[in-house]
Amino acid sequence: MRAHPKPRVVITVGLRYLHTALEGVSNPEDPDCESEGWLLEKSVPETWKAFLESLKKLGKCNQVEAEGADAGQAPEAG
Incomplete structure (x- = not known):
């Protein structure tokens, strides 16, 4: 039985957003610090x-x- 591709796409998109959001963190020591993420x-x-x-x-x-x-x-x- 093959897995549906939708969960993979959702995970990939989520990881991309998380990655870009973490790159923009101004203070990684502060967990309440705001940051902005994007997909493109x-x-x-x-x-x-x-x-x-x-x-x-x-x-x-x-x-x-x-x-x-x-x-x-x-x-x-x-």
């Missing part, structure tokens, strides 16, 4: 746009490496 550093559209841009850069890097490998091959002697 930017808004959803900005995060999505940054993700797509990183995918494009990754694709371009792979394409340049492939073209460079083709250009580096020695021509056949005739």
